[in-house]
Amino acid sequence: MNPPVGQRKLRLATTSLAGCFGCHMSLLDIDERLFELLDRVDLDRSPLTDIKHCGPCDIGLIEGGICNAENIHVLREFRQQCKVLIAVGACAINGGLPAQRNHLDLGQCLQEVYLTAPGIVGGRIPDDPELPLPLNQVHPIHEIVRIDYFIPGCPPSGDAIWKFLTDLLDGRTPRLGHPLLHFD
Amino acid sequence: MATADFPLASATGDGGNLRRIALDPLSRVEGHGKVTLLLDDAGQVWQARLHIVEFRGFEKFIQGRPYWEVPVMVQRLCGICPVSHHLAAAKALDHVVGADELPPTAEKLRRLMHAGQILQSHALHFFHLSSPDLLFGFASDAARRNIVGIAAAHPEVARQGVLLRRFGQEIIRLTAGKRVHGTGAVPGGVNRALSRAERADLLAGIEQIIAWSRQAVQLVKRLHAADPELYDHFGTCRSNLLSIVGAGGVLDFYDGRLRARDADGRLLADAVHVRDYAELISEEVKSWSYMKFPFLSAIGPRDGWYKVGPLARVQNCEAIATPLAEAERREFIAHGGGRIVHAPLAYHWARMIEMLHAAEAIEDLLHDDELSGSELRSSGVRHHEGVGVIEAPRGTLIHHYRVGDDDLVTMCNLIVSTTHNNQPMNEAVRRVAQRYLDGQELTEGLLNHIEVAIRCFDPCLSCATHALGRMPLVLELLDASGRLVGRLAGAPDALSSGGGS
Amino acid sequence: MNTPTLLLDGLPVPFSVGQTIMEAATAAGIFIPHLCHHPDFKPQGSCKLCTVKANGRYVSACTMPAKDGMEVENNSPDLNDKRRTLLQMLFVEGNHFCPSCEKSGDCLLQALAYELEMLTAHFPQFYPDRPVDASHPEVLLDFNRCILCELCVRASREVDGKNVFALSGRGIGKHLIVNAESGRLADTGFSLADKAAHVCPVGVILAKRRGFLQPIGCRRYDRQPIGMQFASPPGSGGNGPEH
Numbered sequence: 001m002n003p004p005v006g007q008r009k010l011r012l013a014t015t016s017l018a019g020c021f022g023c024h025m026s027l028l029d030i031d032e033r034l035f036e037l038l039d040r041v042d043l044d045r046s047p048l049t050d051i052k053h054c055g056p057c058d059i060g061l062i063e064g065g066i067c068n069a070e071n072i073h074v075l076r077e078f079r080q081q082c083k084v085l086i087a088v089g090a091c092a093i094n095g096g097l098p099a100q101r102n103h104l105d106l107g108q109c110l111q112e113v114y115l116t117a118p119g120i121v122g123g124r125i126p127d128d129p130e131l132p133l134p135l136n137q138v139h140p141i142h143e144i145v146r147i148d149y150f151i152p153g154c155p156p157s158g159d160a161i162w163k164f165l166t167d168l169l170d171g172r173t174p175r176l177g178h179p180l181l182h183f184d
Numbered sequence: 185m186a187t188a189d190f191p192l193a194s195a196t197g198d199g200g201n202l203r204r205i206a207l208d209p210l211s212r213v214e215g216h217g218k219v220t221l222l223l224d225d226a227g228q229v230w231q232a233r234l235h236i237v238e239f240r241g242f243e244k245f246i247q248g249r250p251y252w253e254v255p256v257m258v259q260r261l262c263g264i265c266p267v268s269h270h271l272a273a274a275k276a277l278d279h280v281v282g283a284d285e286l287p288p289t290a291e292k293l294r295r296l297m298h299a300g301q302i303l304q305s306h307a308l309h310f311f312h313l314s315s316p317d318l319l320f321g322f323a324s325d326a327a328r329r330n331i332v333g334i335a336a337a338h339p340e341v342a343r344q345g346v347l348l349r350r351f352g353q354e355i356i357r358l359t360a361g362k363r364v365h366g367t368g369a370v371p372g373g374v375n376r377a378l379s380r381a382e383r384a385d386l387l388a389g390i391e392q393i394i395a396w397s398r399q400a401v402q403l404v405k406r407l408h409a410a411d412p413e414l415y416d417h418f419g420t421c422r423s424n425l426l427s428i429v430g431a432g433g434v435l436d437f438y439d440g441r442l443r444a445r446d447a448d449g450r451l452l453a454d455a456v457h458v459r460d461y462a463e464l465i466s467e468e469v470k471s472w473s474y475m476k477f478p479f480l481s482a483i484g485p486r487d488g489w490y491k492v493g494p495l496a497r498v499q500n501c502e503a504i505a506t507p508l509a510e511a512e513r514r515e516f517i518a519h520g521g522g523r524i525v526h527a528p529l530a531y532h533w534a535r536m537i538e539m540l541h542a543a544e545a546i547e548d549l550l551h552d553d554e555l556s557g558s559e560l561r562s563s564g565v566r567h568h569e570g571v572g573v574i575e576a577p578r579g580t581l582i583h584h585y586r587v588g589d590d591d592l593v594t595m596c597n598l599i600v601s602t603t604h605n606n607q608p609m610n611e612a613v614r615r616v617a618q619r620y621l622d623g624q625e626l627t628e629g630l631l632n633h634i635e636v637a638i639r640c641f642d643p644c645l646s647c648a649t650h651a652l653g654r655m656p657l658v659l660e661l662l663d664a665s666g667r668l669v670g671r672l673a674g675a676p677d678a679l680s681s682g683g684g685s
Numbered sequence: 686m687n688t689p690t691l692l693l694d695g696l697p698v699p700f701s702v703g704q705t706i707m708e709a710a711t712a713a714g715i716f717i718p719h720l721c722h723h724p725d726f727k728p729q730g731s732c733k734l735c736t737v738k739a740n741g742r743y744v745s746a747c748t749m750p751a752k753d754g755m756e757v758e759n760n761s762p763d764l765n766d767k768r769r770t771l772l773q774m775l776f777v778e779g780n781h782f783c784p785s786c787e788k789s790g791d792c793l794l795q796a797l798a799y800e801l802e803m804l805t806a807h808f809p810q811f812y813p814d815r816p817v818d819a820s821h822p823e824v825l826l827d828f829n830r831c832i833l834c835e836l837c838v839r840a841s842r843e844v845d846g847k848n849v850f851a852l853s854g855r856g857i858g859k860h861l862i863v864n865a866e867s868g869r870l871a872d873t874g875f876s877l878a879d880k881a882a883h884v885c886p887v888g889v890i891l892a893k894r895r896g897f898l899q900p901i902g903c904r905r906y907d908r909q910p911i912g913m914q915f916a917s918p919p920g921s922g923g924n925g926p927e928h
Binding site (some may be wrong): 008016018019020021022023024025026028029031032034035038043046047049050051052067068069096097098100101104106108109110112113114118119120121122123124125126127128130131132134154155157158183 | 206208209211212213216218220233235237238239241242243244245257260261263264266292308312313329330331332335342343344347349350353362363364365432462463466467468469470471472473474476484562584628632635
Binding site for chain 3 (some may be wrong): 248249250252253255257260360361362365366367368370375376377429588591592611
């Protein structure tokens, strides 16, 4: 993307799928640079705004992997609306720690948590139609839609996110080297 | 309106056609959740529910992992209060490695790390997430009702919020190695101390942090004073209270014993050792949420539910150990006029008092040379079981593990703060729905009232989904036949704060 | 007589007869990415990370003897692309959850991924089911992270004389096993003092109860990326994957 300087502000959307919001915390860890960022981009849908559905955006940041049917809908909405889609953090990139349940039987997991865990009264597996169906396995988001860039880390540091976004906004190829590139 | 326990059956019985409205995802909260409402033709609200819609299965896949991995792994439940999970797990595992008492350096470093966590999380919640509702109005322009709007209209408030949070995050970075998901605590102690230079750097900024924290308390008090009717009654529901309380009855975020009071402040249980938590509370499962519903076992599920978090803690303790926060606590108690304050909006007030206490506690700790000590760990006779309880930003957080002779975890039970507040949040949602939405033409601004009520609790929906995923918060409106008529979808991504909380 | 010399990315690198390209490069402080190579063991050339182009042909630097006048291409986009792809395949085949792995920061696989700027594992994840072996009182085996480099196999056989480990199966079914009837490490003569307990480049063979004692910031590859550790002059502490 080559945003000619002085042109319209770019729109940025962010969301968390099956993540812990740690990547959003890292986005806020750019500290005072947040105001500089907000001078350069308008926030669309994000946990920080009350916009519930993504409009046409230039950049979308996705935290978290795919663990249920609803995650897939949200991810597709983002892909449809965002010119550049970025997978942020371990969960979006390889499923992250929640993917450690992938070799387990989902039904058994649910049974243990909701039926046989200590101190349970009226044990039952939640099954209301309001609850999106959990998937058997947690998946990285690039297995569902095309992803343009990846920022690894659990979470990537605020500095890494800042470097990446400013590279992108300034029209450079985003690049992370030591010590900004890390997987933990 | 139907209650949480007896909801739809009665509603569909005579309700005819009910409309469903969903707020999905809830926004400006931490984590995913949705709220659904069922309304009849006259717009009367028949049912309102907060759903946690994700499941991540941490309790299950931790089994079979080596115990020393657990504090690092479980903090990934929540990126907002990872430190609380990290420490609760480490505390539980202290028992497993027989570290009945930690070296003072280790205990103080952990307390410092946790105070940093309380500071950053409370600042985040108040300034970044909730202040737009409070400063602009619940039904104000949705496009402006966020931190960007605050930065434009109240730049100094926004800047202080960002810098308060930064300070807390820096404390965490220096004690845990990273701002989010570090490794500072290990079973039996910590893996590094603070150097004198690091302490001096932090001390250079603490005076300003305390001053801003005081201003934040004043800001909330002004809001309460400007509209007492709203602040005292919005979504107010009486309930029991639960928290841990430190030695001598003082507010303690890091350690203590469990105390429960009833809605009038009478003690229901006190000095309960945390390892006996399972005798004090049970959890109920409902079909429509992945988040369980805890209650005091002695009272039962109908009346035994309770609030946790700042509002519970500030009223459950007898004192706060730092002077500025203690003075503010007294003023808060005086505001209740001898009665327990149950108003959800008062959570913000209590939260800012706690933030001030965290800032003062950080200063006291930073002056302590033991933070730079060299004895970092202890150990003793191995045990097979450990319970760790901590007061996370959002309330009491319980971690319980069993570990085999081969060092692998065989059982894990987690009750996170937001889960304790499940029923109070549902009650607050129902009250607000009844008071503000009944019979009304539903607008975005009116529906935001529901989210305002939920935000008071600073729910960490991220934490709450630990069991098998995450829980999104959604608000949906059904008509009398249960048909979905409207759905206010919040971004499934609300910032979930977490842990524990 | 003249010292034999090869050209590594255009730089003259002298070597002594009998050295491999890898040995010549290491002695000169030049880093060639590798996983299964270890200076203490006979090279086996299985991981292919050290693939270089010698006189126009792809060869394993760890097994190919250096020759006078040989022109070797090492740090080129073409080779690094291939190496990154190999790493990506290794990452998806196992369960490499760096965020909660105690080897993170000290892991050769991870350090190479950083060096080669691997941002995603790209391929579909396998998520295999590989239970850990915690039977031994001092050592944990977490097979989730095994990359089949056989360093433990070689160390146990050649140095410890115990032959505790072996690879079994073929193709995608190939996996590390413990040579005991029960298959459990506790039923072998394995000891924490063995060489094999300290050669694993990833987080498979771990001394128990020590995870995360090293603070973030002080771990091996927190300080310097692996390539620069090799580039430091010999004797300054930067060398080789062994710890």
